[in-house]
Amino acid sequence: MAAFVAKAFAYLVIGLRFPLLLAWAAAAVVAVLLLPPLSSSGGLNNLIPAGSPALRADASAARLFGYPLEAGVAIVQRAPHGLPPSVVDKTGRAAVSYDRHASIPGLVAVIPVPNGAGIPRSISVSPLTAAGLLGSVRGKTSTIVTYLEFSDTTTLQQQVTAAGTYARRLTDVTGVTGAVAAQYEQGQIIDRDLPWVELFTVLAIALIVGVRFRSLLAPLAALACAGTAYLVAVRVVAWGAARTGISLPQEAEPVLVVLLLGVTTDYCVFFLAGMRSRLAEGADQLQAVRDATAESAPIVFTAGLIVAAGTGALLVARGGLLRAFGPGLAATVLVSMVVSLTLMPALLGVLSRFMFRHVAPARLPGPGSPIARFATSKPVALLVIAACVAGLGAAASATGRLGLGSPLIGEMPSSSNVAEASAAASAGFAPGVLAPTEVLIIGPGVGSQVAADRRFGDFLRRQPGVASVVGPSVLTGSVVPASASNPMVAKDGSAIRFALIYDSDPLNATAIGQVRVLTSRLPALGQAAGLNGVSYQVGGQTALTGDAINATASDLWRVGLAIVGVTLLLLLLFLRALLAPVYLLAASLLAVLGTLGLTVLICEAVFGSPDMVYFVPFAAGVLLVSLGSDYNVFVVGRIWEEARSRPARDAVAVAAPRASRAITTAGIALAASFGLLAMIPLGQFRQMAIIMAVGVLLDTVVVRSLLVPSLVALTGRAGMWPGHQRVKAGPRPEPELSDASR
Template identity: 40%
Template sequence: MSEQEPPRSRWHPSALLAAYARVVVWLRWPVVAFWIAAAAASMLFLPAPGNSGSDLEKLVSTDNAAVQSEIRSFDKFGFPLLSRVAIVQRNPEGLPMATQTEALARARAVSEGAFPDVAPIVAAVPVTNTMGLFPGSREDGTTVITLLFTPPDVTFAKQLAAAQKFVETHYDADDAVVGVTGSVPARVEQGRILLSSLTLLEVATVAAVFFIVAIAFRSLVAPLLALSVAGVAILLTLHIGGALADRMGVPVPQETQPLLIALLLGVVTDYVVFYLSAVRGRLAAGAGRLDAAREATARFTPIIATAGATAAAGTGALIVAQSPAFRAFGPGMALAVLIGMLVAVTLVPALLAILGSAALWAPARRWAIKPADPAAEAESRTGGRWARLITMPFFAFIVLIVCTGGLIAAALPIRDLTLGVSFVESLPAGHPTRKAATEAQTGFARGILSPTELLVQGDGVASRQAELTALQESLGRVPGVAAVLGPGTEALPEGLNVFDAKDGSAVRYLLVLSDEPLGASAVNTLSRLQDDLPGMLKSAGLAQVQTSFGGDTALAKVVVDQTTSDLGRIAIAALLANLLFLILFMRALIAPVALLACSVLAIAATLGLTTWLFQDVLGGDGLTFYVPFAAAVLLVALGSDYNIFGIGPAWKEARTRPLREALAMTLPQSARAIRTAAITLAISFGLLVLVPLRPFQELAFALSVGIVIDAFIVRSLLAPALLTIIGSASDWPGRQLFQRVVYVRRRALDPTD
């Protein structure tokens, strides 16, 4: 029993942790064997991870208004108006009339069933920009777009394959085919690019982790240990997660796998770094390998377990969302963090107990065991002086004002943040699908490939030509609408009744927007249309009708609206989950609230910088809808990790001394490990930029910058300064810090008390 602490029972947390450390070290060989067997069994008996949820419609529930509008339209007309796959023919100098005529004949033959080899394509509709037949065309006679239609149960990959086979079989070089494009091909190509980028991403991330850990510990074995533990966690996560998704019928977004790999490599390496730092310190102090492993395990297991549980709870909070995309995204992230934490708190102590100083082996052995070289000692002295300075109330107040002001300034661009669901625009600029889309948009308008359908239903509405014409003219005057086709339009083949239902109870309009159909600007245009439509109907004399919108922009609007409406419940759930674990860990309220407020400020700054870069500097049409929210949830969860890693030791030390002194004493000790962990995690996420898709570039920037801000500004400067100013009140409503200080002072005055 220490002279400075009250007696502890065998059920005291410290005693339980010491017992846990002894058991893990004693069972070190069985623990290693268990995890090796578990990883092997997952590969042998569980299905390989797969990807689902690749269709746009799977991002929204089937009972949403946009999908239901398309279903009603099909039921009324027996023929869809919207196509998501198109073949583009284009010659900037003009397509020969023979080529255009042949395109019309070819499409008619497909629709009449004359080409059985093009199945599952059941119809084709050519659209030309010749002689202004299609309103809003930018050019004349340069472009033909053949829209392809398939049954609704055909997968996206099969739709694209059928379109490509159609081109290979029935077009020749004289037809000036640019390519196949549309939201369906773009989504399929995104998946292909993503899968083809995984190997490079994994190799680059592994190399980066190896290099960082090797430099930090001046060892060649330490990074191998970290990567081995992360590898076990990744195998288990991918196979167990895939099996659970298959069993529960939950679609797994294809974006999850690279994010899971980056998350696990970074997070597990973080945990290994803290265990290694503790073992290195004990070995340098002369402890044996088993004692060093036991002490490191007892010291950092509660911190790592709490950090992992907090991160898992924060990411798992996405399950409260209404959006299917977020509900599928959250559990996978939570499972990854939990598995990584469980592997880390058992396998790492076992391996360290087995390896001992060999875990820090390097060709120059003195580097591995003696961290206190002159450079490290100078760094330690500098860190100690800085820690004492930042915990002086006056200087802490200045740091608080400067950091808070800087983060608020960085957060200001978030006011202009907009969201989109772009597929074509997310592809690399030189990709054939995007190039074909660009050519089509140049010949017509930006929204030509994914027009919006307006369905108007009412008794005898098809016979009210004057009113329908007035409505069509009003729709065409809405800013952001490039062209409107409707009843009476003759831009499509003769005999194909696409605008008036046979029973006269419905009509539909085709709206071509001026902007990329799945971008933020098009979504805003559709929102404006929905707001203005009741007034336009009234002015046209069509007040007693029912209307609905369908098409990719309408689906994108549903996704964006769901995402925006989910913001409040996701934020509350994630913040409450993180706050709860901080309260349980610190047994206080004020300090956790203050630390969480720092995290929120860091996230706002991160999203502000991301908005500024991708919207203001690079000119993007809004951020990808899931990026700000996925990044925010991950940063809240990972920020709590650094709260616990950075403030946890100080909080424990503050039981025997004033909080300001505890901070000054512990900050230099934890700074080096936190820097290493943060750099590793930031680079792991930053390497997502190797996936040449815009959403991953946005995620890479947001997550890497957010982690750097959190570790180097918030945890190193802002949080210590804030706790210094709050002082002993940070322990409210508990009084354990105050009571411990009083107890220590009382024992110093009277050892017999």
């Protein structure tokens, strides 16, 4: 029945090849004219889970103090040998007069932080301004970091523009930096470099497909499908995101683009390989296209469903990050599948007479070459399986050193203005100055417990990684004039807060771990300091990022079970076997773990750290499991086809080498697509490029070419039960392409 449906589909598509070409051209035009272009709805920081304790802390700080100490945008002034007193005085006066200027919308507080003698105390301080937050440090002022706090409704662009406007009032400005500024500049870099990634991906695909099939038209047909899929898919994803209200992170667009180009090329390669094989067997051009379509369409359909279902399973996640990635990836793959199933056969039908020239006739190999038969003997298969499992397991052991963070500024190229200003601020203070951790202590009368507050601040200074602490006692009298409110004490005295500056990048794995430990210790520290009847909250960029990582990690089992369940079900339905889908999925999961371990080793060698941006391993893992099952379908589908007329061992010996050639081509094209993400000079894309390129190549060269054929050979007919138990009478030796026709 399935074979009949596949043949009927092939005849229908080839018969309607000219209307299909016109239909897809019209669909692309309509998508471009009527649907919105793909654009981000914000960065990863907009995907903090709704129940985040750090979000609650920020809300409490806004309610009790007027604003949280998030420091998303900061202006850095630095002179290594000391800023002139006139510059320091001008900075202080600008800070206390900011609220008289309506030209900076959304600005709620200005907090200049000098590293020396500080802003002169004679200046009147606005109630919402802490002039000289660290002014108790005596000595020459070489660096001033001015935090700009904005309302929640202010966009990234508005904040960065406002910071530029405010910076023009100051002198000796190194630049504007901070997490928000980095996030905005990352979006600018992505918009600038993504077209180059697209161009070089197209050139790479054209080269790989053209060399593999020795045809000028083959890469053009594949790129026509990829281009059509791109025009339609990115706008469908944008339309869907707008309709559902799902926030699309700016990091998603490059991943979607290279996935779309790579997956569409993969599916087109399957059709091209099938057509060339049928031509080599002696079929005429149009019949070769029909046969290739009937043979490849079920595999492409199943493979596309597996990848789409696997990525779509991310919707079961509770965290915003995975939920944001899932629908876009699934929609992208579905559009790629539909385009490949219909447009590629139509193009092959129209261009069938010119697609391949001088295809050499195939030769009949019988039950497979002696080398192939030796490789599929059970003792050899068992040795290959043991070697592959041992190698992948050894590579996977390195995952224990992986650290997760989101160092927005650390991901930037060192030549960017944000990175340069950050380096200047770190030189004057400590790396954590651009994202202080805010510790709130809430309780009746806590603001009047001066001695206990002072002891608590001393305890905080002794915590791992803390370089400096600013609390109520630091600003009492010595820095903030008596006429001003202390910005570290709530007006009604019901809360106080401390700003902690860490000695490492505040958004890397080290600082996030230190803040997590500190949070668990706060009740004990407060009790030791003599603070009773109070509660504690921790806010700031470090705590927010930690909550996002925790939410993503907590979704791991839920999402993993959903992906495994959906993938396993589709493999069971396609292969009509019980054992094979289990060991195939296990092989894919082992390959993902091995890939992650190898990526950690590469990152240590190249970047000097095993840490990765926290969304990279999760998103890459989902893609690799789904794409690995995609290739499983192609390899095992070919073996199952041969097993209809051959013993299992002969089917593996004949089908596996032929399928591996097509998969190698597809894998190299997909690895090149993802590898070119490294052209975007941001840490997360270089990490994604490494992990996806390594994963696809490892899957292609080791898992699909060695491990999977060995598993099939070892399990034999038992692995095919119950769908493929008997060999039909009259085995049909299939022709194999000669060396000249490959």
